[in-house]
Amino acid sequence: MGLLSFGDLGYGDELLAGTAVTLWLAILSSALALAFGVVIGIFATGRKLLRRWLWRSYASIAMGVPTILYVFFIYYNAPIFLKKSFDLRVDVSPFVAGLTALTFVYSAYVAEVVRGAAINVPRGQWEAAQVLGLSRFTIWRLVILPQIWRLSVPGIVNVWMTVLKDTALVSLVGLTDLIRMAEVAAAVSKMPFLFFILAAMVFIVLSAATMFGTKHLEAWINRGYARAGER
Amino acid sequence: MEFDLPLAWRILPQILEGTVTTLLMIPPILILALAISVPISLARLSARPLLANAAWLFTMFFRGAPALILLYLVYNGMGTLGIVRDTFLWRVFDSPFNCAVIALTFNHAGYVTEILRGAFRTVPSGLHDAACALALTRPQRFFLVVIPTAMRLGLSPYMNEVILLAKTTALVGAITVSDLMAVANAKVAATFDPFTPLVMAAAIYWSIVQFILFGFARLETHLNRHL
Numbered sequence: 265m266g267l268l269s270f271g272d273l274g275y276g277d278e279l280l281a282g283t284a285v286t287l288w289l290a291i292l293s294s295a296l297a298l299a300f301g302v303v304i305g306i307f308a309t310g311r312k313l314l315r316r317w318l319w320r321s322y323a324s325i326a327m328g329v330p331t332i333l334y335v336f337f338i339y340y341n342a343p344i345f346l347k348k349s350f351d352l353r354v355d356v357s358p359f360v361a362g363l364t365a366l367t368f369v370y371s372a373y374v375a376e377v378v379r380g381a382a383i384n385v386p387r388g389q390w391e392a393a394q395v396l397g398l399s400r401f402t403i404w405r406l407v408i409l410p411q412i413w414r415l416s417v418p419g420i421v422n423v424w425m426t427v428l429k430d431t432a433l434v435s436l437v438g439l440t441d442l443i444r445m446a447e448v449a450a451a452v453s454k455m456p457f458l459f460f461i462l463a464a465m466v467f468i469v470l471s472a473a474t475m476f477g478t479k480h481l482e483a484w485i486n487r488g489y490a491r492a493g494e495r
Numbered sequence: 496m497e498f499d500l501p502l503a504w505r506i507l508p509q510i511l512e513g514t515v516t517t518l519l520m521i522p523p524i525l526i527l528a529l530a531i532s533v534p535i536s537l538a539r540l541s542a543r544p545l546l547a548n549a550a551w552l553f554t555m556f557f558r559g560a561p562a563l564i565l566l567y568l569v570y571n572g573m574g575t576l577g578i579v580r581d582t583f584l585w586r587v588f589d590s591p592f593n594c595a596v597i598a599l600t601f602n603h604a605g606y607v608t609e610i611l612r613g614a615f616r617t618v619p620s621g622l623h624d625a626a627c628a629l630a631l632t633r634p635q636r637f638f639l640v641v642i643p644t645a646m647r648l649g650l651s652p653y654m655n656e657v658i659l660l661a662k663t664t665a666l667v668g669a670i671t672v673s674d675l676m677a678v679a680n681a682k683v684a685a686t687f688d689p690f691t692p693l694v695m696a697a698a699i700y701w702s703i704v705q706f707i708l709f710g711f712a713r714l715e716t717h718l719n720r721h722l
Contacts, residue, residue: 324701324705325701327658327704328658328700328701328704328705329662329697329700329701329704330662330663330664330665330666330676330700331662332665332666332676333665333676333679333693333696333697333700336676336680336683336693337689337693337697340683340689340690340693341496341689341690341693344496344689345496348496429559429560429561429562430561432561432562432563432564433561433563433666435563436563436666436668436669443561443563443564443567446564446567447567450567450571451571454575455575456567456568456571456572456575457568457572457575460564460567460568460571460572461568463564464556464559464560464561464564464565464568467559467560467561467564468555468556468559468560471558471559472555472559
């Protein structure tokens with residue numbers, strides 16, 4: 265197990281650093297996707313034709329093209345775009361390209377979850393809130409969101425797990441994440457099974473921890489509600 | 496950063512070649528994954544703990560690990576095993592295309608197993624009782640009652656997985672398969688135009704996904720025609 269030791273002789277510290285990069289990217293992308301996704305979801309729930317059309321186009325483009333294509337696209341094009349439009353000379357790092365791509369794609373998935381929950385709120389509640397003269401913003405804040413956030417938790421946890429796994433592909437534009445580190449270690453040591461299975465185990469343990477945490481979280485947030493079929 | 500139409504026309508043949516590789520990869524994965532998932536999802540529902548736990552472990556591993564790791568594992572890993580190198584198996588693992596199909600099959604099968612399990616479980620127990628009352632044998636109950644019902648129940652989540660698979664194939668360039676994504680990337684490097692080839696690839700992937708959506712919508716009307 266010398267190969268996994270920390271320090272100059274083993275890959276332990278490199279793999280740990282890679283895991284930190286992977287986790288950091290996953291957490292940041294998910295947080296941004298959650299923030300944008302909720303806003304977009306609220307926007308998309310409107311019944312105006314233009315809104316629905318805008319939402320449909322965005323959702324179709326974000327969900328209908330592989331995430332890796334967005335990563336490559338942003339990584340290659342963002343510096344040119346920033347130079348031309350704002351005369352900014354900046355390097356777009358793999359991390360930033362990955363973060364942008366993941367946020368763009370997964371905001372759509374979060375928005376879909378929020379929208380799906382919101383359109384299932386009975387029509388009468390929307391009408392009642394409108395009759396009371398509440399503004400759109402107030403209706404969301406006081407009537408809709410307090411009801412749907414509970415229902416959205418499983419969907420949003422799903423998005424987190426997918427984002428976590430999708431961070432893997434940012435290694436293809438050169439991010440030194442867990443996958444990249446495992447690849448280097450596997451190539452140098454000629455022990456691909458050890459390192460790739462180890463990397464896979466890290467992802468699996470993280471998903472298992474999420475599932476375990478979610479079970480408790482869901483039990484807690486639903487503590488005041490009885491579901492049909494449970495006693 | 497603008498769409499260069501003459502350039503697009505010039506690289507179109509190679510882009511289409513990449514598209515063909517991508518499209519050729521999908522059907523074998525779908526078929527192999529279904530063949531693997533049906534028995535494993537039944538094992539998952541089995542009353543025998545050993546069988547159920549082994550099936551659970553299977554889904555846990557292949558759903559939890561990113562597809563990219565599975566690709567590396569098959570492509571870089573299998574060749575180091577003596578049993579693969581020295582037998583006919585080498586003919587299989589020698590080609591990156593085959594490695595990609597195998598890795599993505601297991602990835603896809605992990606998800607399909609869970610969908611099938613859910614679908615089998617939601618088949619109403621009344622249907623099962625009714626089939627027993629009609630004196631159908633066990634295989635008859637399974638093939639004539641459970642499978643057709645489960646197919647309708649699991650169709651929509653299965654469609655999502657097929658779309659996810661179509662998008663996941665874009666990763667196979669990492670193990671040197673010249674699929675659509677890999678060709679587009681090669682064209683970016685060769686033409687110094689980072690925009691046109693990628694937009695073409697995006698449009699083609701989008702069309703593939705729309706085609707899958709359309710196909711499943713047709714299939715759904717067909718399966719639910721008598722409801």
